[in-house]
Amino acid sequence: MSETANPHPLIRLLSYARPHRRQISLATLYSVLNKVFDLAPPALIGTAVDVVVQQETSFIARLGFPDVTTQLWILAVVTVIVWAFESLFQYLYEVYWRNLAQVLEHELRIDAYGHVQQLELAYFEDRSTGGLMAILNDDINQLERFLDIGANEVIQVITTVIVIGAIFIGLAPTVAWMALLPMPFVFWGSMRFQKQLAPRYAAVREQVSILNGQLSNNLSGIATIKSFTAEAHEMERVSEASVVYQERNRAAIRLSSAFVPLIRMIIVTGFTTILVFGGQLAFEGRLNVGAYSVLVFMTQRLLWPLTRLGNTLDMYQRAMASTTRVLDLLDTQPQILDGSRTLPVAQVKGVVRFEDVSFEYAYTGNGRSANGNLAPRVIHNLSLDIPAGDTVAIVGSTGSGKTTLVKLLLRFYDVQKGRITLDDINIRDLRLNDLRRAIGFVSQDVFLFHGTVRENIAYGTFDAPLEDIVAAAKTAEAHEFIMQLPDGYETIVGERGQKLSGGQRQRLSIARAVLKDPPVLILDEATSAVDNETEAAIQRSMERIIVGRTTIVIAHRLSTVRHADCIFVLENGELREQGRHEELVAQDGIYANLWRVQTGEALPGMR
DSSP: OOGGGSOOHHHHHHHHTGGGHHHHHHHHHHHHHHHHHHTHHHHHHHHHHHHHHHGGGSTTGGGTOOOHHHHHHHHHHHHHHHHHHHHHHHHHHHHHHHHHHHHHHHHHHHHHHHHHHHSOHHHHHTSOHHHHHIIIIIIHHHHHHIIIIIHHHHHHHHHHHHHHHHHHHHHOHHHHHHHHTHHHHHHHHHHHHHHHHHHHHHHHHHHHHHHHHHHHHHHHTHHHHHHTTOHHHHHHHHHHHHHHHHHHHHHHHHHHHTHHHHHHHHHHHHHHHIIIIIHHHHHTTSSOHHHHHHHHHHHHHHHGGGGGHHHHHHHHHHHHHHHHHHHHHHHOOOSSOOOOBOOOGGGOOOOEEEEEEEEOTTOOSSSBOTTSSBOOOSEEEEEEEEOTTOEEEEEESTTSSHHHHHHHHTTSSOOSEEEEEETTEEGGGBOHHHHHHTEEEEOSSOOOOSSBHHHHHTTTOTTOOHHHHHHHHHHTTOHHHHHTSTTGGGOBOOGGGTTSOHHHHHHHHHHHHHHHOOSEEEEESTTTTSOHHHHHHHHHHHHHHTTTSEEEEEOSSGGGSTTOSEEEEEETTEEEEEEOHHHHHHHTSHHHHHHHHHHTSSOTTOO
8 A cells, every 4th residue: 555545654543542532632631731840940940049139029029928938938838839740740641641552552452453363364374473463562562662651752842842932932032032943943853853764664663574474483383493403594594684673773773863962962052042142131130030040941941851852753753663564454455355144053054066166376367376477277167066964075186276175165265256155145145254153174284272172172162061062072082082181171282282192183173163063064184194093083083073964075085085975076176076986986087096096006196
């Protein structure tokens, strides 16, 4: 999305924060009041000088308190009150800004994560998990840091300029302009620095995603790294990415660090002019000595905080670079659109049809992939008819399109030609939740979440009672090994289920599908990575599971599907053969050749 298509990220962020207007208004008010009371001590110092010099003719004396001691006690009481209110409003603005930062951080992260979950599978396949984590966590944390400190700094600088400018004009209008003279140059310089910093911090945030992606990928693949003794190689790759991150930060630091020294030299001109010309007016008797003291102190209070604009701009640019990435993520539109038609699970019969379906990855609509090359179609004019309650198998060599059919049925991708129906309803017209609730999916790549065995079986059926969970485990022949675990169903399985064997993870995945009790069940190479004993156990459980439901088995081992009602044989994305096991063996075609190879009757490639 082009920069011109979107307003400034700050405007977009303020629009996003609109529901919190009251809290923002109160936080701003407390920042202003804190600064007002913070600016009072210089005025009190000037008043004290006035009391000591003028005594019975001082400003306080003219209010009806001629005694000098009384005047000093009045100043002491006022000073305590001023400091108390300054402290109170500092507490309030910190509480409000920091809580606001936490609220916005939480809402932005939850909204961004919720939006990411609605994006199609292709979005995740094109991006690294670490890169997305950088946006959902680190980028949002940058916004928190700015709201914690930077927003208050900006408000207080503006308040300082307005309040002290008014005091100057009231006390000594003839020299007030001298103190204010550096201001336009300071703000002009700040804007120039901001424009220069913006692209540098955008580059920093982009490199954070790359570095996080590398780290996340390596931590996930640590077993592979160790088995190939590739630690030194991966250390070098991470080091290279970290060096680029360091260099991009260094480029931003060089520029942001130059801000304060340059601004300080501009500020000193305003301070010295007030010091000299204001002192000249006091010497000539045209300016009260106390007022001159106030001017000198206030000039320092006016101009010196401007040096902090460098740090504030630094935080602001980091926050805006991160905010842009988060909001751009929220602007990403899902390509898989939800349907409007409802289909309660209880009403699903389980009739599945693929009607003249064609599909290719990286589809552009002109027969070419995203890089311009000819894009081979993974599925080509495929039609399958799966009756309700039948068990069918889809077989074929690697790359024939078997798993792609599953992704199309679950609408992880949408077909580019033809249609897929469930009970004669185009799945594009169905609500995604209804479609996916009607389908149970057991993948060869089992994913278990860090948690207990019970939680993983009940995943997706979260309110299931323990007795139903145990029944599902028994059906999947998992109960026996679960009871041998240290804490039974409350045993922690570890990240991705790493504490369990492959066969154990697979049986928990099957138990999860059994508990869901879907009218359509998909088994994608469910026994491809297990030993013969585990395969036999899974096969026994399958015989019980498939009763009364439509079952689609994606299989490489043909022995697991020989009893299917119908076997569909794919080759290069096209349906080449279909029928029962005995019929396909008798045809002496693709399936028969695969069968002979797997039973040892022929070598691969022979007929």
